[in-house]
Amino acid sequence: MTPQQIAAVKGRGIVVRGNDVDTDRIIPARYLREITFARMGEYAFYDERFGAQGKVKTHPFNDPRFQGASILVVNENFGCGSSREHAPQALMRWGIQAIVGESFADIFSGNCGMLGVPTIYLAKPDVERLMDFIEAIPGAEIEVDLEKKVVKYGDVEIQARINESMRESLVKGTWDTTSLMLEAKDEIRKTASALPYLTNFVS
Template identity: 50%
Template sequence: MSSDAADGETETTATDPVEHVSGTGIAVRGDDIDTDQILPARFLKVLTFEGLGEFAFFDQRFEEVETDHGTEEVETDHPFNDPEHRRASVLVVNSNFGCGSSREHAPQALQRWGIDAVVGESFAEIFAGNCLALGVPTVTMDGEAIEALQSFVEANPDADVAVDVAAETVAYDGRRVEADVDDTQHHALVNGQWDTTAQLAAVPERIAETANSLPYLDAS
């Protein structure tokens, strides 16, 4: 797909547009949940992002308990351990979610666990940018609306939540709530321009042309 750019050139769409995301919801409550809580630092040693999903919220999901047989990791009541929410794809959070370090592994872990969209009161800017690079919308609503949505998904783990990125709404339980998507994110997702690496790979001729024009690169 392509669209006409403002300067008259053709702007390449290298990735699929993300206009709608729907699925069951899961609520993780609390303000200022940082990237170390989302994915503890010891899991950053991997060479690829494969398998990171199982470590999402690991230190909140498991605690070490001394037993007669030594130390064992025991599951907590964290929502990501709840089998009723295991197929959830819409994560509902509170304010300043994803603060702390800039590690891209955090949204990678969430996506590989199964999260396709995050709805919250607010997000750390770098975290939202890292989500955008994966095609995962970070959509905001006010605190009262978030509280209502969290309570709903906790009580109704099988109910669908529909995130309309294009129209900037979140629909569930017969209601449609106004939401907000950052303008830059909205444009990139709706127009399929969120994966910058794929965008570059789609125009190798232009990359070569630019490289050949740079005096500090050896064209040979």
């Protein structure tokens, strides 16, 4: 499998406000009861979007103005909690291709990187301005440029931060870590053979 090179993501924005949005909120555990990820997109933010008997609640993911959006904008510590990859899978399968926020939980952003969904950091005031912009002009195009490390919207261009390893992998299309790491079979063997607990502690 050769993953694509992702140098930039362009599309419409969608805003989910609030700090510490955990992965149980992104996808409640009862929707993990499936052996494939195929339907996860339907469950994104399920309990925040639907009440008892499927009653539709007010939520950006239900809002007709934001359907088809591909760039999610969030606040601090997004994706904290459970390591469930179902969370980024749900967002990706709903249509999200990049997430811009103040900060992300470690496991969550690692999982996003594995799926080719970049997590991009902006300072709080920049996130707030971007959120306000998207809510004011829902259809407007946002661009996340991974090569230049900038987020562009309207006539604004803001410098962003992104984990350098993630950026490099996405831009060069080397984010299939399984294939990449299998290239080093001999080195893997060498490392394993030097670990005492794999050699019955005989040095």
